[in-house]
Amino acid sequence: MTLPPVLILGGRSDIGLACAHAFAAKGHPVQLAARNAAALQPEATDLGLRHAVPVSTHEFDVLDTAGHAAFLDALPAAPGIVVCAIGMMGAQEASEIDFAAAAQVMRSNFEAPAAILGLVANRMEALGSGTIVGISSVAGDRGRATNYVYGSAKAGFTAFLSGLRNRLAQTGVHVVTVKPGFVATRMTAGMDLPARLTAQPEELGAAVVTAVIRKRNVIYVRPVWALVMAIIRTIPEPVFKRLKL
Amino acid sequence: MILSGWGRFPRVDCRVTRPRTEAELQALVAEGALIARGNGRSYGDAALSAQGTVDMRGFSRMLSFDAATGQLVAEAGVLLSDIIAAFLPRGWFPLVTPGTKFVTLGGMIAADVHGKNHHKDGSMAASVDWVEVMDGDGVVQRASATQNAELFGYTIGGMGLTGIILRAALRLRPVQSGWIVQETLPAPDLARAMALFEASGNATYSVAWIDCLASGDSLGRSLVMLGEHAAPADLDNRRRARPFVTPPKRRLSVPFDAPGFALNRYSVGAFNALYWRRGRRAAGRSLVDWDSYFYPLDGIGHWNRIYGRKGFAQFQCVLPLAASEPGLRALLAEIAASGQGSFLAVLKRFGAQDSRFSFPMEGYTLALDFPVTPATLALMDRLDAVTLDHGGRFYLAKDARMSAATLHRADPRLPAFLAMRAAEGRARSFASALSERLDL
Ligand SMILES: Cc1cc2nc3c(=O)[nH]c(=O)nc-3n(C[C@H](O)[C@H](O)[C@H](O)COP(=O)(O)OP(=O)(O)OC[C@H]3O[C@@H](n4cnc5c(N)ncnc54)[C@H](O)[C@@H]3O)c2cc1C
Numbered sequence A: 001m002t003l004p005p006v007l008i009l010g011g012r013s014d015i016g017l018a019c020a021h022a023f024a025a026k027g028h029p030v031q032l033a034a035r036n037a038a039a040l041q042p043e044a045t046d047l048g049l050r051h052a053v054p055v056s057t058h059e060f061d062v063l064d065t066a067g068h069a070a071f072l073d074a075l076p077a078a079p080g081i082v083v084c085a086i087g088m089m090g091a092q093e094a095s096e097i098d099f100a101a102a103a104q105v106m107r108s109n110f111e112a113p114a115a116i117l118g119l120v121a122n123r124m125e126a127l128g129s130g131t132i133v134g135i136s137s138v139a140g141d142r143g144r145a146t147n148y149v150y151g152s153a154k155a156g157f158t159a160f161l162s163g164l165r166n167r168l169a170q171t172g173v174h175v176v177t178v179k180p181g182f183v184a185t186r187m188t189a190g191m192d193l194p195a196r197l198t199a200q201p202e203e204l205g206a207a208v209v210t211a212v213i214r215k216r217n218v219i220y221v222r223p224v225w226a227l228v229m230a231i232i233r234t235i236p237e238p239v240f241k242r243l244k245l
Numbered sequence B: 001m002i003l004s005g006w007g008r009f010p011r012v013d014c015r016v017t018r019p020r021t022e023a024e025l026q027a028l029v030a031e032g033a034l035i036a037r038g039n040g041r042s043y044g045d046a047a048l049s050a051q052g053t054v055d056m057r058g059f060s061r062m063l064s065f066d067a068a069t070g071q072l073v074a075e076a077g078v079l080l081s082d083i084i085a086a087f088l089p090r091g092w093f094p095l096v097t098p099g100t101k102f103v104t105l106g107g108m109i110a111a112d113v114h115g116k117n118h119h120k121d122g123s124m125a126a127s128v129d130w131v132e133v134m135d136g137d138g139v140v141q142r143a144s145a146t147q148n149a150e151l152f153g154y155t156i157g158g159m160g161l162t163g164i165i166l167r168a169a170l171r172l173r174p175v176q177s178g179w180i181v182q183e184t185l186p187a188p189d190l191a192r193a194m195a196l197f198e199a200s201g202n203a204t205y206s207v208a209w210i211d212c213l214a215s216g217d218s219l220g221r222s223l224v225m226l227g228e229h230a231a232p233a234d235l236d237n238r239r240r241a242r243p244f245v246t247p248p249k250r251r252l253s254v255p256f257d258a259p260g261f262a263l264n265r266y267s268v269g270a271f272n273a274l275y276w277r278r279g280r281r282a283a284g285r286s287l288v289d290w291d292s293y294f295y296p297l298d299g300i301g302h303w304n305r306i307y308g309r310k311g312f313a314q315f316q317c318v319l320p321l322a323a324s325e326p327g328l329r330a331l332l333a334e335i336a337a338s339g340q341g342s343f344l345a346v347l348k349r350f351g352a353q354d355s356r357f358s359f360p361m362e363g364y365t366l367a368l369d370f371p372v373t374p375a376t377l378a379l380m381d382r383l384d385a386v387t388l389d390h391g392g393r394f395y396l397a398k399d400a401r402m403s404a405a406t407l408h409r410a411d412p413r414l415p416a417f418l419a420m421r422a423a424e425g426r427a428r429s430f431a432s433a434l435s436e437r438l439d440l
Helices: A014-025 A037-051 A065-074 A092-097 A099-127 A148-168 A201-213 A224-234 B022-031 B080-090 B105-111 B149-155 B190-199 B237-241 B265-281 B290-294 B303-307 B321-338 B374-389 B404-410 B414-423 B433-437
Strands: A006-009 A030-034 A055-059 A081-084 A130-135 A173-179 A218-220 B002-004 B011-013 B035-037 B053-055 B062-066 B071-075 B092-094 B128-134 B140-144 B164-174 B179-187 B205-210 B222-229 B284-289 B312-320 B345-350 B363-371
Touching (some): A006 A014, A014 A037, A065 A099, A099 A148, B071 B080, B080 B105, B312 B321, B321 B363
Parallel strands (some): A030 A055, A081 A130
Antiparallel strands (some): B002 B011, B071 B164, B128 B140, B179 B222
16 A cells, blocks of 8 residues: 655755654655755655655745745655654844834745645645644743744634634544644753753654644643643733743 | 764764865865764764864765776775675675675765674775875875875775874675675584684684673684675576675664663573574574675664663773784673673784784684673773783774873874874874874
8 A cells, every 4th residue: 555645845954854754764755845946855865765756846935935835746746644844943133123023024934834735735635634723832822922923823723723723624624723832853952951851853754744643633742741831821811921931 | 062972982972063165165174173973873972072073974875986997986884784785786795894784985985884794804994995085284195005095095994083084985895696695514612613713714704692691611703704796506496587686684773772781691601501502403504695604783773772871891902813812702701791791793814914003913713792880890900901911903993991191001002193193293183082082
């Protein structure tokens, strides 16, 4: 039995690659999509050699929303699973003084991913099957002084995914929301992260595959994050606003 | 960041970086002396440097595979466990493997590791077609037996002191299954153990576990274990149908440091006596999956914690063939008399090998683990002296405590290695706690 291809949007990111490895290890062909796709060839070769699956690379710029449909049309095969691992942290200070910078963060984490996944959803709905995985963030669970621009975009993305899941519930298309918590990636290198709360990329990949197989709706990669965020969400606003978070 | 090798002795506060690209690595090399680190499975201080330790696991891509020749080209940070996971199901296995699969390709090459088949297939060097090495100026050169042969010869076994290995071409061997046919032969004393090795030169794998607390007539009593890759005919129907599928191993883990008193002459003595009796009863042929056969300890996470917080040190020497029997007798007598037993005492027969700086030579190699205490450190100094008296030499990938004088007396190849290091400024650019301790 041949498994359906997995399309990874944001195929250069550590999280995207970890998902690619985890699905390839199960035998899924992989389509890696990112800007400057030619430079992804070593990653594609590595994936193909390790897991003996076909791997292709595809030029993709999520902010070029006008090109989304053509991008999907040009894929060698319709993907059965689409993972959107696109994200951009940005610098909160820059976002506070320069709306262009803030807009870039909002568009990269919410507007543009929502645009491409909306198109994917319609195509999967027509076929009556498929899985969409959106990598969102715990930062979207509550706005905090230190990263609310990024957090608000992720909150929008989380709500978009939950709405999409709701809409597609009876169609055979499933939507998984992943809130990774801390992950040891290039984006977090050099930050002083608590070891117990920090997942390795491989751990994230394995968790995503399991969530897809078991048709889970929302997952935190390390279960302790569900508890941490439940507490953070229940702190009353008058108290919360005085906390330095 | 406090780092150590697998023996957790010594511990050094190291400046660690984890580059991902050649350009990042070039920038680091330009900053000053550093040492490459693979997966930290060498026992002592070979992959430690306070000023600059470069974690190479960011370079972990497989680059090409030729199914006609079994040649894999990969980056130096690829783990051996990943190579096996990818290629054993396709009928390929590493030609040479150490006793753990959690090592990197770069670390295996830099130590020129040996397996249980050295007498037949040689060391890691025998399976490496070429390496690409970055020097202190950030220049990358390809080296092989015919191209930059001196760099090639010194990099294999050079403990990272000739430069940073970026990529290598490694040849795998074809195998027909993931199983090993093992034969266990009890040997009541050293002479019988050595006779068994000499008689089993055709066996692909051979190794002996030796009870190093036994003395007198039982000195050197051991279990000699031979192994062959199983062919379809060696398997029952169920296994023959899926010859590369072996049962997943249950992972145990040592959760914390064992207290110091857990290891003493009584507990180790009892363990060794039990192991010997069980092994003698289990003598004969058996079928073992590749993971249990080659990597018995990998199934127990953090097993290095059983030696307690102070860590442990390994002593491993090789004695030239002619001096092996008297030398081993003298080493074992010294250990038995000290009562400082080792859980893992391993004896292997090395075949002939000619190399510029790496460890193996034709003869017998003995490896033992000791918890680090003043008494065992003194014992290991005495074992050094016995080794020198018999013309032997020492394995740097295991060493954590030898003196520079000992090493320089043991190895006549050293001046040439130092000259090579000096010639192109490599000594200035690449240094480890080991190279500083041993004046390399
Ligand atoms: C349980 C166990 C069993 C073992 N059994 C055996 C055995 O049977 N036979 C045997 O020979 N060894 C054995 N070893 C030792 C082990 O195979 C070697 O120490 C090996 O080199 C460790 O690889 P590593 O990737 O962890 O390297 P590290 O320990 O991180 O480094 C080892 C050396 O390689 C150098 N190095 C690492 N990467 C590079 C690079 N990219 N470029 C240049 N230099 C580099 C380092 O500077 C250092 O000198 C065993 C070790 C353990 C823990």
